[in-house]
Amino acid sequence: MIPIILATETHAPTGFFEQFGVDWPHFIAQLLTMLVVLWVLNRYAYKPLLDLLEERRRRIAESMAQAEQVKQELAKAQEAREKIIADAGKQAQQLIDEARAAAQRQGDQQLQQAIAQAEALIAKAREATDLDRQRMLTELKREVGRLVVETTAKVTGKVLTPDDQRRLAEETSKQLAA
Amino acid sequence: MRAYSRALFRSFSMTAEHAIPTFAEPLFHIGPLPVTNSMVVAWIVALGLIALVQAGTRKVQLLPGGLQNFLEFVVEGLHDLLEGIIGPEFVKRTFPFLATVFIFILACNWTGLIPGFATIGWGHATEHGFKVTTPLLRPANADVNMTGAMALTFTVLWCVWYYQAHGAGGAINHLFGTKGGMKGAAWWMLLPFFIFVGLLELVSIFFVRPLGLTIRLYGNIYAGDNLLEAMAGVIPAPFSAITMLPFYFLELIVGVVQALVFMLLCAAFTTAAIMHEEEGH
Numbered sequence: 001m002i003p004i005i006l007a008t009e010t011h012a013p014t015g016f017f018e019q020f021g022v023d024w025p026h027f028i029a030q031l032l033t034m035l036v037v038l039w040v041l042n043r044y045a046y047k048p049l050l051d052l053l054e055e056r057r058r059r060i061a062e063s064m065a066q067a068e069q070v071k072q073e074l075a076k077a078q079e080a081r082e083k084i085i086a087d088a089g090k091q092a093q094q095l096i097d098e099a100r101a102a103a104q105r106q107g108d109q110q111l112q113q114a115i116a117q118a119e120a121l122i123a124k125a126r127e128a129t130d131l132d133r134q135r136m137l138t139e140l141k142r143e144v145g146r147l148v149v150e151t152t153a154k155v156t157g158k159v160l161t162p163d164d165q166r167r168l169a170e171e172t173s174k175q176l177a178a
Numbered sequence: 179m180r181a182y183s184r185a186l187f188r189s190f191s192m193t194a195e196h197a198i199p200t201f202a203e204p205l206f207h208i209g210p211l212p213v214t215n216s217m218v219v220a221w222i223v224a225l226g227l228i229a230l231v232q233a234g235t236r237k238v239q240l241l242p243g244g245l246q247n248f249l250e251f252v253v254e255g256l257h258d259l260l261e262g263i264i265g266p267e268f269v270k271r272t273f274p275f276l277a278t279v280f281i282f283i284l285a286c287n288w289t290g291l292i293p294g295f296a297t298i299g300w301g302h303a304t305e306h307g308f309k310v311t312t313p314l315l316r317p318a319n320a321d322v323n324m325t326g327a328m329a330l331t332f333t334v335l336w337c338v339w340y341y342q343a344h345g346a347g348g349a350i351n352h353l354f355g356t357k358g359g360m361k362g363a364a365w366w367m368l369l370p371f372f373i374f375v376g377l378l379e380l381v382s383i384f385f386v387r388p389l390g391l392t393i394r395l396y397g398n399i400y401a402g403d404n405l406l407e408a409m410a411g412v413i414p415a416p417f418s419a420i421t422m423l424p425f426y427f428l429e430l431i432v433g434v435v436q437a438l439v440f441m442l443l444c445a446a447f448t449t450a451a452i453m454h455e456e457e458g459h
Binding site: 018019020021022025027028029030033034035037038040042044049050052053056059 | 200210212213214216220221232257273274282318321323330331
């Protein structure tokens with residue numbers, strides 16, 4: 001462009017410029033046209049569109065970051081849920097074990113009580129049996145003694161005195177006890 | 179007086195007489211300013227882009243649809259491409275210009291392929307048929323004023339970015355200072371060479387690069403226009419469409435490639451300028 005400027009300012013031979021129609025008015029007119037286009041495109045196309053692209057890029061980056069965060073939180077929640085389920089399972093198993101142990105203990109206790117009660121009942125029955133036996137044995141002794149006295153009296157034909165009756169009864173009793 | 183005519187598919191012989199003019203022709207005047215056919219096209223393209231952008235970004239929504247989706251695709255694609263070349267920090271400053279250059283050049287190039295460009299206009303009858311001498315519409319980039327304006331704008335912006343990257347002292351040191359961490363006698367011995375290299379770099383920055391950007395884009399678009407014009411004249415109309423069609427597709431590709439080349443060269447020059455800062459110069 002220097003030659004153009006120099007040529008115009010110094011009025012040098014302008015054959016080349018004349019041949020290609022280069023002159024200041026047309027040059028400036030075309031320059032202004034291009035500058036107007038530059039200004040309009042910059043003002044109404046590049047700036048708003050590049051700002052928009054940047055805004056979209058920023059939002060996409062934010063969305064991706066949020067999605068990543070949500071993913072991580074979801075993974076944490078999943079992990080926590082699994083942990084809670086595992087803990088609940090453990091607690092449930094513990095409760096079942098405790099219940100089972102308690103039931104076992106209670107069953108054992110009741111069994112022991114039943115055994116004790118049964119043993120007590122058996123002891124009572126045995127005691128009662130012994131008492132009945134003793135009583136029956138006493139009654140038997142007495143009856144045998146009476147029968148011995150009566151038999152002796154009938155056999156001997158004499159009336160036995162109370163002392164004889166007592167003595168016979170004691171001897172019979174001794175022999176029965178032996 | 180110029181005669182107005184429509185000659186969309188006209189027979190045309192490949193002679194220098196029938197080549198499209200190398201310069202944009204004035205159509206009318208607005209005050210003292212002569213308005214050329216390429217200026218009209220540049221204004222149409224500019225208005226089209228402005229309308230497109232306004233329609234697409236009137237109600238910008240986070241969930242895009244339709245036109246906003248398309249604009250986002252273009253802007254994001256260019257931004258990612260340039261960010262990969264220039265880096266995430268400096269792309270914020272350079273993106274508006276570089277993206278605009280690409281979009282505007284591409285729009286101008288493809289607009290220039292619409293039938294009617296260079297074939298509708300004022301002219302006169304010749305023995306080969308009607309010859310359009312002043313087309314009503316001319317591709318905006320087939321005008322050195324347009325490509326030169328973009329190259330000059332880049333050169334000015336490049337200086338601003340260079341200053342922002344290095345500062346005044348750093349820029350001078352970067353241009354003329356000795357490289358390679360030399361000290362002592364070697365530094366003094368090599369200083370004249372590096373000053374000479376700096377001067378060459380200045381010539382490159384302020385002359386070669388802008389001229390290259392200007393002529394490359396202009397030359398490709400102007401040549402493409404001439405190519406289509408020549409193909410239209412190989413066989414008589416309407417059969418000339420057969421010879422033109424392959425070159426239409428070629429010019430569609432050339433339109434994208436040239437827009438990309440202009441933008442990528444600007445990006446490469448900028449990257450080369452700011453990369454030195456990161457290397458510690």
